[in-house]
Amino acid sequence: MNVTATPPLRxxxxxxxxxxxxxxxxxxxxxxxxxxxxxxxxxxxxxxxSQVLGSAHLTDLVQEVADxxxxxxxxxxxxxxxxxxTAAPVADGVVLVFRDQTARSRVxxxxxxxxxxxxxxxxxxxxxxxTLADALTVTLERGDTTRSHELAERLAEEASRLxxxxxxxxxxxxxxxxxERVHTPVDLAAVVAEEIDRIRVRAQAHHIDVDCELPxxxxxxxxxxxxxxxxxxxxxxxxxxxxxxxxxxxxxxAVRGSWRLAVTDSGIGIPRQDxxxxxxxxxRVDIARSRATGGxxxxxxxxxxxxxxxxxxxxxxxILGEGSTFTVELPVQPPSPAARPG
Ligand code: ADP
Numbered sequence: 001m002n003v004t005a006t007p008p009l010r011x012x013x014x015x016x017x018x019x020x021x022x023x024x025x026x027x028x029x030x031x032x033x034x035x036x037x038x039x040x041x042x043x044x045x046x047x048x049x050s051q052v053l054g055s056a057h058l059t060d061l062v063q064e065v066a067d068x069x070x071x072x073x074x075x076x077x078x079x080x081x082x083x084x085x086t087a088a089p090v091a092d093g094v095v096l097v098f099r100d101q102t103a104r105s106r107v108x109x110x111x112x113x114x115x116x117x118x119x120x121x122x123x124x125x126x127x128x129x130x131t132l133a134d135a136l137t138v139t140l141e142r143g144d145t146t147r148s149h150e151l152a153e154r155l156a157e158e159a160s161r162l163x164x165x166x167x168x169x170x171x172x173x174x175x176x177x178x179x180e181r182v183h184t185p186v187d188l189a190a191v192v193a194e195e196i197d198r199i200r201v202r203a204q205a206h207h208i209d210v211d212c213e214l215p216x217x218x219x220x221x222x223x224x225x226x227x228x229x230x231x232x233x234x235x236x237x238x239x240x241x242x243x244x245x246x247x248x249x250x251x252x253x254a255v256r257g258s259w260r261l262a263v264t265d266s267g268i269g270i271p272r273q274d275x276x277x278x279x280x281x282x283x284r285v286d287i288a289r290s291r292a293t294g295g296x297x298x299x300x301x302x303x304x305x306x307x308x309x310x311x312x313x314x315x316x317x318x319i320l321g322e323g324s325t326f327t328v329e330l331p332v333q334p335p336s337p338a339a340r341p342g
Pocket of ligand 1: 233237238241265267268269270278279282283284285286290291294295296297298299300301324
């Protein structure tokens with residue numbers, strides 16, 4: 001490229017981490033830093049704004065700033081990227097600086113969705129509690145103790161559903177935040193054994209056989225609370241989406257520097273078209289069944305986030321009507337800072 005910009009201006013542009021372009025008074029490109037060369041088609045020749053920017057809006061912007069001598073800021077989408085563009089007059093012409101806001105917009109959209117979904121999910125137990133409380137007042141006035149006891153029990157169930165939803169929302173928020181990560185040695189085998197003991201009573205109530213193959217110890221570097229969330233959510237689902245008289249098999253094995261946990265159930269299975277979506281928050285294949293099992297639609301989303309925080313992976317295989325296997329692989333060593341997902 002013809003380098004006609006003064007060396008200090010060129011150096012200044014190169015020092016910017018955001019894409020930046022400089023046009024001279026004759027509207028010829030005189031400097032483009034490395035990030036802008038990745039964004040725009042900048043070769044070895046002096047280009048006009050329309051040749052470089054390929055956008056009438058940006059070309060007009062350069063003209064406007066050159067004419068008025070005042071800086072202008074505008075948002076523009078180029079090839080699916082949302083760029084906040086600042087055009088400012090400088091001694092040699094007009095400088096354009098682009099800030100990529102695509103990721104931020106996506107995070108904002110996810111947050112908005114999250115709040116909307118969470119409020120919607122909370123409405124059901126809250127309105128249930130209101131209705132039951134009204135009914136309870138009536139039965140108490142009538143002196144109908146049997147019915148009052150029944151209603152009080154259902155009231156307690158709805159309140160605990162709401163409590164569970166709030167606890168899970170808080171867990172998910174904590175996992176989604178890129179806060180300090182704990183990497184202390186945790187015996188995954190002990191966590192799995194304890195969680196199996198916890199679900200046995202519920203499994204027995206449905207005549208579900210729970211069988212496991214665990215090593216003596218399986219140490220991974222991580223957070224015990226988060227590892228427990230992974231195991232408990234997978235086991236709760238293996239019971240909740242099973243059939244009476246069914247079975248659950250839990251295996252923990254060493255595989256290539258990782259521990260692989262596989263939870264297989266003989267339950268209802270998951271339709272193929274839903275397999276990709278079940279890890280999304282609030283996604284449920286069958287809302288009625290999820291509610292019946294006390295589900296909130298957040299369990300697998302919590303699993304996915306907790307696994308990713310440990311630098312691991314989670315996968316599912318399922319045959320509708322026959323059962324599912326969820327497999328989690330957790331590296332023995334903690335992920336290096338650069339490899340940690342955000
Ligand atoms: P929920 O609280 O509804 O169980 P999850 O996030 O744990 O929420 O799971 C999302 C959905 O994935 C469930 O509603 C259910 O439809 C499906 N699912 C999860 N685990 C299993 C399983 N072991 N067998 C069949 N379906 C499952």
